[in-house]
Amino acid sequence: MKGLIIKDIMCLRKQLTVFAFILVGVLAVSVMYVLSASFGNLAEVAKELQNEKNNLSARDVKNIATEALILFMLLPAATVCDMVFVFASDAKAGFVKVAATLPVPLWKRLLAKYMTVFALFGIGAAVDIAIAGVLCALGNILTFGEFLGIIISATSAMCIYSAFVILWCVVLGSGSEQYAQLLSIASLIALFVIGYFGALKNFFMALLTDNPDSLSEILGGPIEYIKDRGGVFLIAAAAVCACTYFAALKIADRKRGVI
């Protein structure tokens, strides 16, 4: 199984190179952002936004500053691994046929794909945590705990997306990776809508009724949630990974020659 994980990581070589460049970029930009937001021009802008004319609370301003930082922190997690590349690369090479003749049972071949996902997102999360440590030392936009919550939420969301990619690639078979990618995004969105139906309903109602106070409240809600409830995302990721694994295993066993 280890050999198959190594092979998957080899397939992601190019993406990992891009990841390294993104990492350097994110580190540079986020450090500049935190310094500026704590002591520089962005800090001045934040003060101006809180005056009577703009009618924004300190919490609103913090949320705006946090949103940008969350985006920076999401980038490494989002770019470390896309299993679509692995499946597409396997399909192009005809490796599925080779894999089926290796002395590795189907359940381990499938598990290897999940292990690749966990290993790479683990690396992505570790690097993100290191960046968070640096950012905490430089400014006070977010606490380390809040950073940790964001990283766990982002990594968990990406794990859910990857689990759906694996499932759909198995369901659709070799050569349908692009459809699998679209269906995975759709599945992730569907899961999000089901999970947060009430909150989304409130959000759209606020949009339709043009109630700015309520909108600001609702926009701040998810940010707080992402920061504070990383554990919920983690549990959701574990549940989705387990469910998709068993579903994909059953399908792969019936279809044969898809993984």
Add this chain to the structure above:
Amino acid sequence: MDDIKNVIELSHVSKDYGDFKLDDVSFSVPEGSVCGFIGQNGAGKTTTINLILDVIRRDAGEIRLFGKSIDEGSAALREDIGVVFDEMGFHEFMTGRDINIMMKNIYKNWDEQAFFDNLKRFSLPSKKKCGDFSRGMRMKLQIAVALSHNAKLLVMDEPTSGLDPIVRNEMINIFREYVVREDHTILLSSHITGDLEKIADEVVFINGGRIVLAGNKDDILERHGLLKCKKSELEKISTSLIVSSEVGDYGAQVLVNDRHAAAKLYPGMVIEPAALEEIMIYYVNRARG
């Protein structure tokens, strides 16, 4: 006398795809032999090999490898099987070194030294991406992998198709060296019967998803013959001897399934030994009616 051990045993195996059916396939491959699996394109060779390797699920019948049913854990059995396909199957960015790293973490018996020795022997650069290899080099790379984990059985699906005669000959020599060890067996599927005539001990001939002929190659070649006669003489020949015939402007050619019996019955007619290719063509013609 020692019992002959069968490395591969197929018993009444069937697989139905709707538009193609592998029907009641039964044959066995004895240990230490080279079994040529012949048939035209689309006859069911690859399907049979995929069934043997448990890559696809069979509808009926039983398959045993090394005396064990493949249902008892085919993954463990594959530790002793080297597989070569008609296409390489490794990612084009991979080098010999990459393949070694991957395989040594997959096969328990992976012999790193043997792998690099094989690469050297087949003149394959270990640092070059296999996407840059020629077709012959790609096939040799697969064989190098198959020979580097002490496999007792090599299963090869059309390994020589599309290769020039020099490379084909090189590969046949590699196979010959492999079967020098008594416990090494080869199942070699090909429609290039000339290659099989050089190396095979056993022959299994499949056509339209059914086994037409199976047995010792020398026996098959010894038994069959090409009888040449005038068109008017064709009716005299016993139908039980005729596999099929070809009638031309100057006479007729008949493949007979017992050339010694035919020689006794028709002493005036010329009967020549038949090559595997001719046997295959006449049997296919018979099936086509």
